[in-house]
Amino acid sequence: MNDYPNRILDDKQLEELLSRPAEETVEMFKRLEGDIMFLGIAGKIGPSLANMAKRACDEAGIKKRIIGVSRFSCDEEKKHIEELGIEIFQGDLLERDFLESLPKVKNVFFLAGMKFGSEENASLTWAMNSYLPALIAEHFKDSKIVAYSTGCVYPLVDIDSGGSKETDVPKPLGEYAQSCLGRERMFEYGSKKYNTPVVLIRLNYAVEPRYGVLIDIATKVKNSIPVDLSMGYFNVIWQGDANNQVLRSLEYTETPAKILNITGQETLSVRDIAEEFGKIFGIMPIIVGEEAQTAFLNNSDLAHNLFGNPKLSINKLLKWTGYWIEDEKKILGKPTHFEVRDGKY
Template identity: 45%
Template sequence: MTTTAPPLLLDRDPLPDRFDDVDALDEFLSRPTSATVADLAALDGDVIVLGVAGKMGLGLARLIKRAAPHKRVVGVARFSDAGSREYLEEHGVEAITADLLDREAVEALPKLPNVIYMAGLKFDYRGREDFLWAMNTLVPGYVAEAFRDSRIVALSTIHVYPWSDPRRGGVTEEVPPLARPGEYANSVVGRERTFQYFSRLHGTPGRIVRFVYAIDMRYGVLQEIADWVKTGTPIPLATGNVNIQWQGDAINQFVRLLAHCETPATPINIGGPECVSVRHVAQEFGRRFGVAPVFEGEESDSALFVNCERAQHLLGNPVVGVERMIDWVADWVERGQPLYGKPSKFQVRTGIF
């Protein structure tokens, strides 16, 4: 009789001291938690991930398959980046090539009962603002109509919130999404409202995930600060505090929200519990690199900081803490390991990316 070995779990198995290479990093990023395994086991039906080919989607789809190997897991994208389709198939995820702006293509997708929506456009939209709005408002409408009988967990962003004084605890889900400067944030408000409209219209259970800055070795707030410290680049302090979360923790929580959908769809802030000081992080990298960080300006009284207590009550605290992430990123940057070259632009205060 053959037995299947239990998956490596983020919250059970030892955390590594470092990541030797990209393969080791990707394996760790796709580890489920024991709660994810339990939630997926109790969840009826298979899972489809729309917009799977982004920085987080590939690991999320692999994580679902590791946590629930007997479920059908489908990833949908245009797959314009070389190797992304092959990566999914190598790890047991069925890949379907489709343009989500094509309504007929969306309607032809398998109507699985659990949907994680990760599609959208964030940066690099100058000169194609119409495409930004189409991706962030039309596509959600197509998906919400086609998958009206499914559960839908849809990713949003904390950029829909106003800036606030982090000393007051951060913005909660009760604060309405604000029409901020810049078309990106406004278009994402449109995305949220579109999903909520169809959720109310069809009785579709859902969650709107207002997610903080993800931390991976190859991109994110910590990688950017580490690079600035190492190269002697002045570190802007006006946005002096940030929300961050280990990407592996984040995608586990995204998946678990399938078991916590509401009708109509409601927002939830997903992120770490700490208000993380940019100055402190830079000083920690400086200590590890043996250099003095160079700072520019002073901390303002406002930041894009959100309160994640609702998620902590529902899903628990993240497994990976800030100091551990700083250790990992410092080691990765110091060894000159691969980077995505896609900045978070967390320091940008105009809303125009």
């Protein structure tokens, strides 16, 4: 299962790696009761997460109804997801009639939300990130729910702290992070009111060669754009590892809702990562500013105790990302803005 290549050749190989289920994930699907729905399937994570679930079912030799729900602003993405063998429901989850038309399956993954542009459209940000979760918690009150959140609900912490733990008090900075805490509170409320088993995933950050913090740094180094050290440290996890952990979280849903930090083990230095990319590209990175003593950092010991350590090393991730850029392959072109320190995305 861990026969990772030295270099990812194309999108097809990358998609296979992102959606490759671990043996533990396949075993879980053998035990899992009921069908599966992915709300907000379109985007960076949804397609590979749902495909991993489909592949896990196939490898487990079981049949489940796997459903993807989205507005699908891109027809090409909709076609791609349908070709994976995933049943599609197209519509706006904020429309009550559409939401109430959805089948009430046993297992629900909530991926819908808004981050970029949140400062320009605060009302929609709150509707997507707080109001919609309240609707979902009510409609799927008899399901198990795994809902994506963000490590940004924590405050900036000292870089030597080891990162925020699930037991730490949230102190969200800016309206985006505040609305994400609102999302969590709505699922917590639904969990308590309806006795719904829930896991809240505080992800910080999932990366792959087309998107993420590593791509943000790598493209700046490659194009001789200054790398800002304002946010000098960060955590990342390979999206394939995160996908496996998120799927397996279904077995750890609880009432009241359980919180899980999902990220890598290391606290990474922006300066060090930029220098490593510089070696790959044969370029001296342009580095500006000084590292602050604080950053958004998560402690993921609880998840690692449940699922084991991530299978992909940071060194492999660096090489894959660097080679992807070096080969001039397509990236998503959506900066993470990880360097933002005031919460304004």
